[in-house]
Every structure is written in structure tokens, then in C-alpha cells.
Amino acid sequence: MEVIQHPINGVIELVPRVFGDARGTFFESFSARLLADKAGIEENWVQDNQSISAAGVLRGLHFQRPPYAQAKLVRVARGRALDVVVDIRRDSPTFGRHTSTLLTAERANMLYVPVGFAHGFLALDDDTIFLYKCSDYYHPASEGGLLWNDLDLAIDWGVGTPNVSPKDEILPRLSELDSPF
Numbered sequence: 001m002e003v004i005q006h007p008i009n010g011v012i013e014l015v016p017r018v019f020g021d022a023r024g025t026f027f028e029s030f031s032a033r034l035l036a037d038k039a040g041i042e043e044n045w046v047q048d049n050q051s052i053s054a055a056g057v058l059r060g061l062h063f064q065r066p067p068y069a070q071a072k073l074v075r076v077a078r079g080r081a082l083d084v085v086v087d088i089r090r091d092s093p094t095f096g097r098h099t100s101t102l103l104t105a106e107r108a109n110m111l112y113v114p115v116g117f118a119h120g121f122l123a124l125d126d127d128t129i130f131l132y133k134c135s136d137y138y139h140p141a142s143e144g145g146l147l148w149n150d151l152d153l154a155i156d157w158g159v160g161t162p163n164v165s166p167k168d169e170i171l172p173r174l175s176e177l178d179s180p181f
């Protein structure tokens with residue numbers, strides 16, 4: 001497994017070895033031991049989520065407040081997605097900065113998103129299957145988020161008018177966020 005450290009401390013891209021032949025491909029999609037040994041990731045994953053999105057669907061930027069905050073391990077099982085994380089840790093030198101990763105089913109790469117980050121993605125292909133491992137259970141009252149097109153974040157999503165849920169259209173801007181991290 002290749003481990004790629006992102007410019008924002010704690011965000012790690014993981015690229016497994018994919019074995020292929022005339023029959024298809026095989027790769028190890030999850031190994032707690034390998035994550036701990038190669039990347040220092042020792043989360044207790046308790047919930048798996050899956051979404052299927054049409055091209056142009058943007059989901060995010062979401063997080064859960066403590067004590068239900070979640071680290072996430074995300075990947076794409078079909079299609080491609082632009083994955084974006086924003087550092088919302090108040091005392092972090094990279095507070096308010098973001099990093100993005102192209103996740104593809106073909107490459108099988110994953111992104112580790114630690115607690116203290118808002119997370120979102122843009123589906124680039126129809127029927128993109130996006131998988132999330134979460135370190136805590138979903139807790140509706142703990143939901144939080146940031147507005148996907150906040151000018152202060154300056155995220156280049158690569159599209160002018162993505163398909164965004166009404167709930168995500170009214171999330172606060174970074175300047176309005178009282179970060180719980």
C-alpha cells in the first residue's frame with residue numbers, strides 16, 4: 001500500500017496494490033493491521049455508509065460535532081469523485097484550508113479524513129458509488145457543515161452549478177462557524 005501524506009496534517013491518501021489479469025482485478029479494500037502499521041491509523045470503525053450519485057451531485061461539506069465526531073475512510077467503488085476536506089480545527093495552522101483528491105474505482109485509492117475536518121465530494125460520473133467507513137455512529141443532532149461554495153474556502157469544484165441538496169445550500173460560511181474542534 002502506498003501512503004501519501006497531504007499538505008494538511010492528518011489527511012492521508014492510501015493506494016492499495018491492485019492485482020489484475022484477464023479475469024478482472026483484486027485488492028484488499030480494508031485491513032486494520034495494514035492501516036495501523038503503514039499509516040498510523042488506528043480507528044475503531046463502527047459504521048459503513050454508501051451513496052450512489054449522478055454526475056454533478058455535490059454532497060457536503062459535512063461533519064459531526066463531539067462527542068459524536070467521526071473520522072472517515074472514504075473511497076469510490078464505481079466511477080470517480082472529487083473528494084474535498086476542510087480543516088476546521090481552531091488551533092491548527094491550516095485552519096480553513098482545504099485539500100482535494102480524485103478518488104477513482106479504477107485506482108482504488110482511499111482518503112483518511114480525521115476528526116476535525118468538514119468533508120464533501122462531487123460525483124464526476126453517473127452512478128458513482130461512494131463508500132464511507134466511520135469511527136462513530138451517525139447522530140442527527142450533532143450534524144454540522146460548511147457552505148460548499150464559500151468564497152473564503154476558494155474550492156475549485158470544477159463545475160458551475162452542481163446538484164446540491166437544499167439542506168447543503170444553507171450551511172454556514174467558515175466566517176460564521178463556531179468550530180467545536
